[in-house]
Amino acid sequence: MKGKIFIIEDEASIVQLIQHNLEKEGFVVSSSLNGNEGLKELKKFEPNLLLLDWMLPDLSGIDICKNIRRDSNFKSLPIIMLTAKGEEEDKIKGLESGVDDYVTKPFSFNELSARIKAVLRRSDPKVVANELIFEDLKLDRIEKRVFRSDKEIQLGPTEFRLLEFFLTNPKRVYSRDQILETVWPNNVNVESRTIDVHIRRLRQSINIEGKKELIRTVRAAGYSLI
Amino acid sequence: MKGKIFIIEDEASIVQLIQHNLEKEGFVVSSSLNGNEGLKELKKFEPNLLLLDWMLPDLSGIDICKNIRRDSNFKSLPIIMLTAKGEEEDKIKGLESGVDDYVTKPFSFNELSARIKAVLRRSDPKVVANELIFEDLKLDRIEKRVFRSDKEIQLGPTEFRLLEFFLTNPKRVYSRDQILETVWPNNVNVESRTIDVHIRRLRQSINIEGKKELIRTVRAAGYSLI
DNA sequence: TCTTAATGTTACAGAAATATTACAAATTAA
DNA sequence: TTAATTTGTAATATTTCTGTAACATTAAGA
Numbered sequence: 001m002k003g004k005i006f007i008i009e010d011e012a013s014i015v016q017l018i019q020h021n022l023e024k025e026g027f028v029v030s031s032s033l034n035g036n037e038g039l040k041e042l043k044k045f046e047p048n049l050l051l052l053d054w055m056l057p058d059l060s061g062i063d064i065c066k067n068i069r070r071d072s073n074f075k076s077l078p079i080i081m082l083t084a085k086g087e088e089e090d091k092i093k094g095l096e097s098g099v100d101d102y103v104t105k106p107f108s109f110n111e112l113s114a115r116i117k118a119v120l121r122r123s124d125p126k127v128v129a130n131e132l133i134f135e136d137l138k139l140d141r142i143e144k145r146v147f148r149s150d151k152e153i154q155l156g157p158t159e160f161r162l163l164e165f166f167l168t169n170p171k172r173v174y175s176r177d178q179i180l181e182t183v184w185p186n187n188v189n190v191e192s193r194t195i196d197v198h199i200r201r202l203r204q205s206i207n208i209e210g211k212k213e214l215i216r217t218v219r220a221a222g223y224s225l226i
Numbered sequence: 227m228k229g230k231i232f233i234i235e236d237e238a239s240i241v242q243l244i245q246h247n248l249e250k251e252g253f254v255v256s257s258s259l260n261g262n263e264g265l266k267e268l269k270k271f272e273p274n275l276l277l278l279d280w281m282l283p284d285l286s287g288i289d290i291c292k293n294i295r296r297d298s299n300f301k302s303l304p305i306i307m308l309t310a311k312g313e314e315e316d317k318i319k320g321l322e323s324g325v326d327d328y329v330t331k332p333f334s335f336n337e338l339s340a341r342i343k344a345v346l347r348r349s350d351p352k353v354v355a356n357e358l359i360f361e362d363l364k365l366d367r368i369e370k371r372v373f374r375s376d377k378e379i380q381l382g383p384t385e386f387r388l389l390e391f392f393l394t395n396p397k398r399v400y401s402r403d404q405i406l407e408t409v410w411p412n413n414v415n416v417e418s419r420t421i422d423v424h425i426r427r428l429r430q431s432i433n434i435e436g437k438k439e440l441i442r443t444v445r446a447a448g449y450s451l452i
Numbered sequence: 453t454c455t456t457a458a459t460g461t462t463a464c465a466g467a468a469a470t471a472t473t474a475c476a477a478a479t480t481a482a
Numbered sequence: 483t484t485a486a487t488t489t490g491t492a493a494t495a496t497t498t499c500t501g502t503a504a505c506a507t508t509a510a511g512a
Contacts, residue, residue: 024403101239110334114243144399144444156499157446157469194501196459219458219509382488420490422470427488445469445498 002141003120003127003168004182006047007031008038008064009082010056014105018051021109022116028182035059039067042074048127049078049120051112052099065097078123080115082107132167134225137206137214139167148208158183159202166215166225175222199223229274229346229353233257234264234290235308236282240331244277247335248342261285265293269300274353275346277338278325280309287325295324304349306341308333358393360451363432363440365393374434384409385428392441392451401448425449 005027009015012033019029030045032038035056042050050068054061061081068074081102100119103112120128132139136149139160146153146163155163161183165174176192184190203215216224231253235241238259245255256271258264261282268276276294280287287307294300307328326345329338346354358365362375365386372379372389381389387409391400400408402418410416429441442450 104332106332108332108334110336111332114247114335115239118239118243118246142399143397143450144447158500190501191503193459193503197461197501200460200462217459384489416489417491419470419492423472423490426471426473443470 002026002028003048003124004028004030004045005049005051005116006038006042006045007051008035008042008056009051009053010034011053014053014082017109018112021113025113035064039064042068043071047077048124049080049116051116052079052081054081054083061099062097065099069098076123078119080112080119126168132164134167134170135214136211137163137167139164146206148206149211151208153205153208155202155205158198159205162198162202163206166223170225173216173218173222173224179222195223228252228254229350230254230256230271231275231277231342232264232268232271232273233277234261234268234282235277235279236260237279240279240308243335244338247339251339261290265290268294269297273303274350275304275306275342277342278305278307280307291324302349304345306338306345358390360393360396361440362437363389363393365390372432374432375437377434379431379434381428381431384424385431388424388428389432392449396451399442399444399447399450405448421449 002025005022007015007018007029009018009031010033015031015033019031022029030041030047032041035058039059052061052064056064065079068077068079078100079098081099082105083102084105100123101115103115117128126132130140130142132141138147140146141164144160146155146160162179165179165183176195179195180190180192199215199217203213206214214226216226218224228251231248233241233244233255235244235257236259241257241259245257248255256267256273258267261284265285278287278290282290291305294303294305304326305324307325308331309328310331326349327341329341343354347356356367358367364373365371367390370386372381372386388405391405391409402421405421406416406418425441425443429439432440440452442452444450
């Protein structure tokens with residue numbers, strides 16, 4: 001789990017391309033093919049970043065931007081706009097209406113990916129950080145290693161993702177459903193009690209002698225990293 | 227020390243992107259957003275290589291090239307030019323005026339990075355390592371030899387490239403897909419499980435009596451050089 | 453204190469991922 | 483050309499991980 005990205009773009013083939021590749025990089029991605037619906041879905045999805053096509057059939061990019069910037073919950077949502085080549089005035093308008101960066105079509109996926117990371121690095125560093133640290137716990141995403149007080153800890157793939165998820169938002173309590181949605185691959189059906197078992201396994205692995213418990217149970221609500 | 231690179235390019239976002247990534251790779255980077263100032267700064271900075279945008283607001287790429295080649299101190303400074311797609315004539319002019327290589331926008335950073343290293347390896351071998359070393363493992367890219375604890379090891383071509391790949395980023399975990407993309411020639415279709423077999427062969431070759439295992443399996447993620 | 457709902461713990465079978473082996477086809481060397 | 487080496491794949495073995503069910507424990511309100 002490296003963060004959530006929402007795409008509003010009417011060309012299905014582009015969406016598919018971006019979505020597939022971003023998912024391969026570990027992002028959780030959702031998308032919409034038109035502006036109005038997109039706005040609604042986006043607000044439910046709560047992404048860390050929005051990829052916004054500037055030319056949509058129903059709403060213009062500017063309108064979407066304005067709408068988002070008016071909403072106090074999304075005032076600071078980073079936006080990267082996708083423009084066709086030559087729409088120079090659009091770029092200017094875009095930057096004026098609070099877009100963080102733009103990418104000109106046709107673009108290579110690598111270029112887009114680099115821009116996304118650059119923007120996230122400014123706006124929301126922990127989403128793309130390589131090392132996630134909380135107290136004496138450290139998780140390295142590139143090397144896929146976890147340490148507690150400098151002692152390496154062996155985790156299975158699911159426990160790793162679970163811990164990664166908690167580390168991106170320490171202290172925040174997540175319900176079992178939220179955990180399922182983000183940590184488990186889409187469209188997989190698992191019992192919500194299964195999470196208890198994984199929490200147990202994670203606890204067992206990261207609790208080393210003499211150190212305090214790091215995962216807190218919040219009755220009737222869920223779990224959090226202390 | 228991996229050498230110094232100077233960038234002359236007017237799009238700030240591109241400069242930022244390149245600069246950040248090159249610095250992450252260990253290069254020392256400086257840059258300028260326009261041609262005239264760039265030329266002055268460059269001569270103070272004394273880079274090992276120049277990345278030059280072909281379309282600048284003030285000076286053309288050709289003018290910059292000519293200026294550099296006239297200056298005896300920079301006669302042989304390697305130059306990679308960055309051109310927009312379709313500027314085919316520019317490429318030709320560029321190569322005529324002494325450019326070493328060119329990269330077409332939009333480019334992926336990895337592509338640029340590979341070109342940079344290839345040019346440096348030819349022009350300034352000291353700057354780019356020809357020997358890749360990790361612990362007691364040594365690979366010589368020019369002589370195509372591999373040693374473990376000073377004992378030469380015989381590898382097939384694929385295993386050699388595989389090890390070379392791992393050595394360029396020790397400790398980093400690569401997925402089978404990433405390995406395929408980088409180690410195998412483009413547009414070759416091989417099963418991703420085939421990699422397991424090559425990993426096995428590589429392991430068998432580099433694991434000598436009494437020395438520790440050097441390739442780590444990371445379940446659900448891939449492999450890494452420890 | 454008793455009751456009940458929520459969470460903790462354990463064990464286990466099936467699933468999934470990786471390791472290993474053998475072999476035939478392709479490539480290279482002799 | 484023949485021999486030797488390398489390569490990709492399929493088949494099989496082995497290891498590790500996952501989800502669930504069953505039972506245990508805990509917390510909180512009546």
